[in-house]
Amino acid sequence: MSEVTTHTRPITIAILAMGGQGGGVLSDWIVNLAEHSGYLAQTTSVPGVAQRTGATIYYLELFPAEAAQIAGRDPVLALMPVPGDVDILIAAEFMEVGRALQRGLITADRTTVIASSHRVYGITEKTAMGNGIHDPEPIRKNATIAAKRFIHFDMNATAEANGSVISAVLFGALAASTALPLSREAYEAAIRRGGVGVEPSLKAFSAGMEQAIAEPVTAVPDDPLANQTTNARVLELLDRIQTRHPEQVRRNAQEGIRRMMDYQDTEYAEHYLERLERIIDLEHANGGASHDYQLSAETARYLALWMSYEDTIRVADLKTRSERFKRVREEVKVKNDQITYVTEFMHPRVEEICDTLPSGVGNWIMRSPRVCRLLGRLTHRGRHIRTTKLTGFFMLYTLAGMRRWRRKTLRFTVEDKRINAWLERVEKLIPDDPKLAIEVIECQRLVKGYGDTHARGWRSFDTIMRVLDRHSDRPDLPAQVRRLRDAGLEDEDGKSLELLVNELDQFPDRAPVLASSRD
């Protein structure tokens, strides 16, 4: 009968990665490193379907070969991590730290956590019609409490900067953590023996090592009021914001006028400020200071967005700018000795064409089914426009030049009317129900995009405004408008919104029977 000895335990390492992140490469390096440094190493994984973008756990155990030799037998190593029994946890994406916490794989007495702080968004985060991104903060907070040590920085950025992959940076951070009692040289030798992409890997490894022990740099926020212009009219506008607008509104108002001038001209910016200031004055008169001029600040944001609606002229303008050409070259990582050509995917339909025509003509066409059909046939298929070649560029450039006549276009007339109606409604609400006024302002979020997407958004907006008219005396209206807005962003066919509207119409005087989980 042999005595139970518990002196030597394996070092346990769990790697949480997504398919294609190189979790396998990293675990191979660690095995290679360990086997050449006097350890017996065992690794397992469960790829299966997970290799197609799902989350995968690689699990490794390292056992000192000497201890096994003394004992005269091989250790029994586990094939999966046990909660509370993980020494090193490596996460190749930040939310995977959350998954590790869920599984109890991070404990304060022993777990060193090495994680990249970058995000690879899940499909439900990506498909949301608004902002579906999960908040990483609770995970960061809890991991800081739960782990013995928590090393995290954007390793993806480091990898990209060094022309390598994230596994090399993680390997570097592991070396820096000294969670394994092995030298830097041993790590580098393992990468060399791996034999694939050795030089970039070593570079990224080294960068990862440095960054893991570096103090985190806090970004200095740039001064929004850095004033460099000499243009008298711009100065006048800025001065007007500085003197007439409450502090809480200024940032958005400044961005607003910047956008108006970029979109149209200084007169348009003035028009924007006039509209905004009517709201500011009203809010001020109704005790706006006591709630931080929230309504005015949000109006500054949403009014600017609405007034810079995306028409064909705007799109052509943005697509032909030199800064855009530069951005494309950066995004697709074009090197100096390469030449790049850009093709746009445009699909101007009859609606878009009429939008850009003088309102009289545009309206006439839209009302004449025959002409519509004829134009429809011409615009049936989408068009490829090569912006970086001369014909394509001229076409878009000319279109962008129609900015001068924008105020006469059908689209402008329509949007102007809608904006006015929206603001009038808000102005009426401010004295009695400032909360509702904010909710109405925020409904602008629904109206965005192009073509069908825009039409759908407008429909949702309009539906909500009609509900407001029908139920103006409901006490819980602000909360209901928020629910309606969320419902409008829930699905594409507008079913959630329709259901909720029906519910409100059915129970006009009391809180709904069906409580929404979103509240």
Next chain:
Amino acid sequence: MAERSFVNEVKKLRLGAGEEFHGEGILAVTKALLQSGVAYVGGYQGAPISHLMDVLHDANPILKELGVHFENNGSEAGAAAMLAASVNYPIRGAVAWKSTVGTNVASDALANLSSGGVTGGALIIVGEDYGDGSSIIQERTHAFAMKSQMWLLDPRPNLPSIVAAVEQGFQLSEASNTPVMLELRIRACHVHGRFTATDNKRPPFSINEALDKPVRDVTRISLPPSTFAHEHEKVDSRWPSAQRFIREQGLNEFFSGSHKDLGLVLQGGLYNTVIRALERLGLADSFGNSQIPLYVLNVTYPLVGDEVVEFCADKKAVLMVEEGQPDYLEQNVHAILRREDCTTKLHGKDMLPKAGEYTGQVLIDGIRQFCEQHAPQLLAQHAVIAKPIVFDNFDTAVPARPPAFCTGCPERPIFTAIKLLERELGAHHISCDIGCHLFSILPPFNLGNTTMGYGLGASAASAFNRTSGRRAISVMGDGGLWHNGLTSGVANAVYNNDDQVILLVDNFYAAATGGQDLPSSRADNPIRQTNIPIEQAVRGVGVKWVRTVDRTYDLQRMKDALKEALTTKAGGPKVVIAQSECMLNRQRREKPIFRNAVKTGKRVVHERFGIDSDTCTGDHSCIRLSGCPSLSIKPNPDPLRQDPVAHVDNTCVGCGLCGEVAHAAVLCPSFYRAEVINNPNKWDRFISRVRSTVINVLQARTERRLAQYQF
């Protein structure tokens, strides 16, 4: 096979006696087969077995030298039937597949094989895809062993034990004239470890010898009256022979412990996890020395009654550690003890979960409960480990990551087309199959009603047969088609005049299982016949209405073909063949060629897609119609906008779907395609200079206008 090379793995198969093998469990099995003098190997790919099939395919020269025949069987049924070679002749043969799905398919042949029994060793290696990360239904291979009276090995999950089990399996099979199944859990297949190799062995009796001198024995054929005799043979002679062999050769292992009145009976495959659980409870060390005695069942079927009684007889209580359900082993042990009037208390699924994988924590909890009830002092000796804090309130905080189509996958546009088509024609019943295309049921597509098994997509829609109104759509991949779908699905739909739309996904490979070749693959395979067109095959079984779309990325054509199939007045099945190469395999093939061309200074063009963040309004319609991993989101750079913008990351392979979607769905003008010319020639440089000079002049005008507004 496919576009992946297994040269390094193949080298490991050549290791000789005394040399140390380092590698994966499933590769160790491959080596062990060659060491045991196997004469033929077959199987059907599927995780975790694919690696064995791929490596053997690439190891053809070694197999030739040894005189071993290797077959890529058409299905698991075909593989099981191949074991017929061991019925009349003393030939060792092995086949492998993913279980239980593969065993389901194979069970007809397996039942016949087990009835007549075997002369040469017949080994079936099953990759038990159960538990965390599994891609299939949760069932047990154990049931098949029981129903057909085949023996089931479940060795401890370390390479020496797994390698030994291969040789022992053949011997057991020969000693009892019964096929033997070797069950390897998914983690054991993927475990990286080492063992000391022995020399590869030529089969002592070859396939040629058998063919030259055929032996016939009608009593081995499963036809009455032999079948009645077979049943008696199974219980009267084969079973006792097997039990004798297991006991004499010590296939099951006993590990003693100081606390002799308790014991654990466990499946061999669970050994490492059980030891870790005991170690965490302070009842074992890292080398497996346990205070509680262990009886490790490396053979889980049949049980050896005498061994069970010997182990249990002097004990107060025993815990049966048996993963999966039903609790066949526990019931069996109960019966054995009852028959022997043994009063030892038997625990099992009263303390351990009835279903689900037995992970470390599950076993810690179960064994702790067992000790608390029968020997609390054992736990008191040690500080009982605290359960770690589990942050289960993160359920909503951590995003789910369901599997999805790869970047640039040619199957994605097919489902984009269906999604767009459903906006026009309404929702349809969609019968799915097994393969990558099954990811259509998940977000963002959410298309699909059922999946009934490999190659059964069309059969599963056969009840929905009417001659007017909305038609059912069934989906089937090229893998499923050749596995059985061509006959059970397509030919049968013709025969029964099924008015359904059969969508065949032809991506040139058995893609979901790792990119193996198929009869319809386009690759030139040195040892297989490929390039058999699917269209010819379906016309051959009588389909009249066939449309082939040879570029799935052409969304309009894809949509038009499906629309026509759904609305045509033609009767019988409407087959749409959607062809484009699996992007994963295409990239594996083309990337090195491309890189090399760039390096050697050749003029080559690559494409990538991008999104202008200043025109993107953050609605994400494009993502809902695509779901490409490279099409993601990022925080909005616009200081006023709050919703994240869509964004194409650097993994984009330029498949072109983004642009097609933007067109077909009239989405938004934010997408652009960038064509990058590597190593441009003189003309390229000249014309590009001319263009940018003109464009720069015009852009400067815009800049001047904007500059006056800047602050």
